[in-house]
Amino acid sequence: MKNKISVTVNGKQYEGEVEGRELLVNYLREHLSLTGTHIGCDTSSCGACTIHMNGHAVKSCTVLAAQADGASITTVEGLATNGELHPIQEGFKEEHGLQCGFCTPGMMMTAVDLLKDNSDPSEHEIRDALEGNFCRCTGYHNIVKSIQHAAKKMNGVTA
């Protein structure tokens, strides 16, 4: 059975039909061609598919597309505004917070959510907040620094 849904993704309104079992991550990737959101596992463990739904970070493999009806979604493609990188994107670039780039979108979406709740997290708090996101390249070292970089920028601290 198909379900009609209406979602706002990165500020744009979409109407669509999805199967009841269809995951939000599939909807984003297959229907909307927003392939920046990645699938890294099948157990909701890795966090590569993390997006924002109504302002909160969620794993889009754990949400049915039908559940997103009426929701406002932000994906990695919607982080930059008018071509200007979000501080978290800048942080990842400046601090070499990515290597292969596959986990990066999910990492950044989780980090933005953390910084919304805690504008000046300690290293321990950052590591704690990343418990649902795997990275196999960086050893997390520079991801922590990237998030600290973004926090400083967002708090108006100049390097």
Added chain:
Amino acid sequence: MTNYIGKSIKRVEDKRFITGQGKYTDDIKLPNMVHAYILRSPYAHANVKGIDTAEALKVPGVVTILTGADIPEAIAGVPCGWQVDFKNGDTMKEPPHPLLVRGTVRHVGDGVAMVVAETKAIAKDASDLIDVDYEVLDAVADPKKAAAPGAPLVHPDCPSNICFDWELGNPKDEVAAALAGAHHVTELDFVNQRVVPNAMETRGVVALYDTAYDKYTIYTSTQNPHLIRLLMCAFVLGIPEHKVRVVGPDVGGGFGSKIFHYAEEALLVWASKHIGRPIKWSSDRSEAFMTDAHGRDHNSNAKMGFDKDGKIVALQATTFANLGAYLSTFAPAVPTYLHGTLMQGLYTTPKVNVDVTAVFTHTNAVDAYRGAGRPEATYLLERLIDLAALEMDMDPAELRLKNFIPAFDGVEQEGYQTQVALQYDSGNYEPVLKRALEMIGYENFRSEQAAAASSNKILGIGFSTYIEACGIAPSAVVGSLGARAGLFESAQVRVQPTGKVSVFTGSHSHGQGHETTFAQIVADKLGIDLGDVEIIHGDSDSVAFGMGTYGSRSLAVGGSAIVKSIEKVLEKGAKVAAHLLEASADDLNYEGGKWTVKGTDKSVSFGDVSLTAYVPHNYPEGLEPGLDFSSFYDPANFTYPFGAHVAIVEIDKETGAVKLKRFIAVDDVGNVINPMIVDGQIHGGLAQGIGQALHEGALYDDTGQLINGSYMDYCMPRADDFPSFEIDRTVTPCPHNPLGVKGAGEAGCIGSTPAVVNAVVDALWKAGFKVKDIPMPMTPERVWTAMQG
């Protein structure tokens, strides 16, 4: 701006990744594309008595279902790229590895049927309706058990499941005599457990057959596009190579597991023509656990003998290496030439013998995983020497310093000839350990440790001083050791008419940052802006040839090939410049992007020379137009990075939980082009090596069932498992390549594992528990059990 080499230039590739515009294989959608799902064996060993696809074929949207019987006989199985011979000279056993099984499944995950449908979900649903009649047989997963009499056979024509046996170094009796005469012998049985590479992007393939050009295109998440094309075309499908384009697009990590030619690649290429539509297969994570080649899985006994002053007199290492059910591309090389050859370590050990038995089991294939053989060798050596220090009541750092090979630069002093075939290029080992000791504050630590010994939170320190052989490597050498391919690298430097430069490299980046590091070299050597250089890789139709990226070889081998091409560009450019300046080429200097007549201010820019080369109106007689050079670089030797890693752990005596408090790494990877990227490579390697020590391990039960094949069960290291790493480096240039670089990709993973285990053992000894070994991963339960005596 020029002068890029040695600077932490921010990566040029980052923009597409941080904005969600990376293009990984699963992101590729082709018109009219169908989707494949592979039904895999749930049993480790079984005869397939029948496959009934009738119900599955009725599912709307199913296009076809293919089994081993549908694949033409002319299509061969997956080949192996490295041959190792038995001690008696017989060729290794090389049983067939069909693309889909024919008659017998040999490991959990062996491909039984491929369902092709309009969507992956339909294909997956339909696969549930396939009725496979399995006759389940006994299986064996442990390499030592597999080699024992009466073990179930993985392949009927491979007695005792032994693929080959192999030996290297001094004669065994000489080593035995030296051990018999030793003042002290430290002996240990080790398991270097099986680990799963777990690149965050699972493998995927998209294949397309174009009838208009009679040409195939395959996008595959590989570290190695050209080698895949060679193996697949020449040894599996029998398709002419020029009729296949292999693209390794953005690849989400590899760590070795994407070096190899996998069955799905050939299967999809064949199916794309057979079905007449583009076809995609994307591995689920659970499939990745069952089918991406695993790493390590050694079962060893080793003895290290010392004289009364603590000098090592001999080493005997005996290893059973698990190869899994089928030979993966480089599998035979890993426990032999990438393992046995490293058994000298950093030490002057005069007698070394390594004995390896490589065994088939009913498990997924084992092949190169970050470090490939070198971590296993380092683990064995560094565990032994640390344990010996405890047993002899000596300081582990002192004991190492006593045994280090003296410094040699490979220029004034010759390279160091080991007892196990290799000749180290250059090395200066004391400074890395001494720097690490400084960073620790070693003496203070020992007092802190003593003070904590009677508390509930005990402290331990573990060392590991490693060497690795990378920059793999000289074709003639690897050929004599059994490689069935060359291991050079190619590079084409194409100067465009306006002086912008396109560089085509056979190396492949899947996180290493080639687009930045290689551009730094080109921009520096040509004296042009970094933004005027583009690095192109991963496409067999645009890059002449390549051997791909693994064995920390990209910069040492691929970078050197680029330098060779740049030299050719500058040599020809000088001829054009000389003509324009009406001077002799010998009188010109090239600096800052222009040729200048020595001692004058007459000059011509790189851009003007480039334009002249493509608009050759006023041009040297007899000189070909254009400014575009290819080179193939085959190195003279491997490169030998080294380093000292130190772990400091705290153990909760009540729970056995190990907390990694500090990790110090001082590495020497030769000259460094981009320190930021090198540091990043070290960090990632450390996390994987530490992950093996504390968290990871693939578990097969006695029936060959993979019992932790998902992220719910396999412990992937997380951010809060690590402290921030404390790293530094020394620089001992490689004497035999033009950049003086050695390679940094694997160092972290090679050195770190034994340091962590040594730290836990040290903590236990100093608190009165004289435990020789804790099997990895050192879970709280294992550590707690060790403390109960």
